[in-house]
Amino acid sequence: MRFISKQLLKYDMDPTFAGYLSIVIMLLFIIILCIVANFITKKVVIRIITKMVNNSKFQWDNMLLERKVFHKLSHIVPPIIIYYFAPTFLSVQHLIEKGAMTYLIIMGVIIINSSLNAINDVYQTYEISKVKPVKGYIEVVKIIVITLGVIMMIANLIEKSPLILLSGIGALSAVFMLVFKDSLLGLVAGIQLSNNDMVKVGDWIEMPKYGANGDIIDISLNTVKVQNFDKTITMIPSYALISDSFINWRGMQTSGGRRIKRSLFIDTNSISFCTEDMISNFKNIHYLTEYIISREREIAKYNSKKKINKSNPVNGRALTNIGVFRAYISNYLQNHPGINQEMTLMVRQLAPSEHGLPLEIYAFTNSVQWAVYETVQADIFDHLFAIAPEFGIQLFQNPTGNDFKKIIDK
Secondary structure, three states, rough: OOHHHHHHOOOOOOHHHHHHHHHHHHHHHHHHHHHHHHHHHHHHHHHHHHHHHHHOOOOOHHHHHOOOOHHHHHHHHHHHHHHHHHHOHHHHHHHHHHHHHHHHHHHHHHHHHHHHHHHHHHOOOOHHHHHHOOOHHHHHHHHHHHHHHHHHHHHHHHHHHHHHHHHHOOOOOHHHHHHHHHHHHHHHHHHHHHHOOOOOOOOEEEEEOEEEEEEEEEEEEEEEEEOOOOOEEEEOOHHHHHHOOOOEEEHHHHHHHHHEEEEEEOHHHOEEEEEEHHHHHOOOOOOOHHHHHHHHHHHHHHHHHOOOOOOOOOOOOOEEEEHHHHHHHOOOOOOOEOOOOOOOEEEOOOOOOOOEEEEEEEEOOOOHHHHHHHHHHHHHHHHHHHHHHOOOOOOOOOOOOOHHHHHHOO
């Protein structure tokens, strides 16, 4: 600036006016220099870097580009130039240096955070990220970086050593514990969730307390994001998955089968011994032919051995329509293409109640997809509801308006 002032004085200018004019010229020079440096960085250097990244086979540099790490680095050049020329303005040198250094610290924190986001993006391209997410840990590092950045910025402004401010953090630990309570709880929860493999991205969890029933789409330091099946989003605190109970359906999804556990309620008044005509008809049913022939031989052998008087059906052993119906359902499921034959399959009676005799089907489909599972289950029960009368079986349901209307009409 002295050089500029000397050059102006050669033109017989007033020294005071020349001094002010030299300051303006110097300011314009610095501004133009910053603009040119920023322009060159963004329009030339960044374009060259972008072209190199696009031609590269690596993925990490693409993530850095998408997070605009290189673009944010270009913002460092102007404050460096301003800081370099600060001694030119002796009266406000300290203010300019403090301002430039503060801006550099802020941009440094922003660049580090963007780089950490890029690291997380790169990590998520690997399958292990679904089992061992690191987003929570990265957010902890972000908190540390921001805290250190604030301390350095304050230390720069008050011209004190950052170590002095760091020594005072111990006294403020209680305040930090209160302010960052959720983050600390989330960090501990994240470590436990990760180490114990309790949840991962893609798991279907059910947590009625929080209205969550869907797939986990994100695990962060403080929250677990669940997309419910109605496409709504539920945010669950990370520590809630440690302190409260929830259902994780991952075991079902990885087993290759989804359970069917549903009952038909049989009207007990329709249960009876099989007549000869009924047995004859049952022999014509594909899934019952071998069963009926085998059971007839077994029953006849038993009654003959015990010398049972068959004039009364109560004596000895005999087929019942509910037993035959249960055998039919079992054989039907064993031949159903949608049922997993490698997993538990049974048809059992539960305790009778005021709603009749529950005949429960316990089986697994060979697909865990929701739509396929519901289709297979519906097809099975459609068939059973329709075929039950063929066995003389009446299914129970509470009286409806049509039932009362029929009684009145009679």
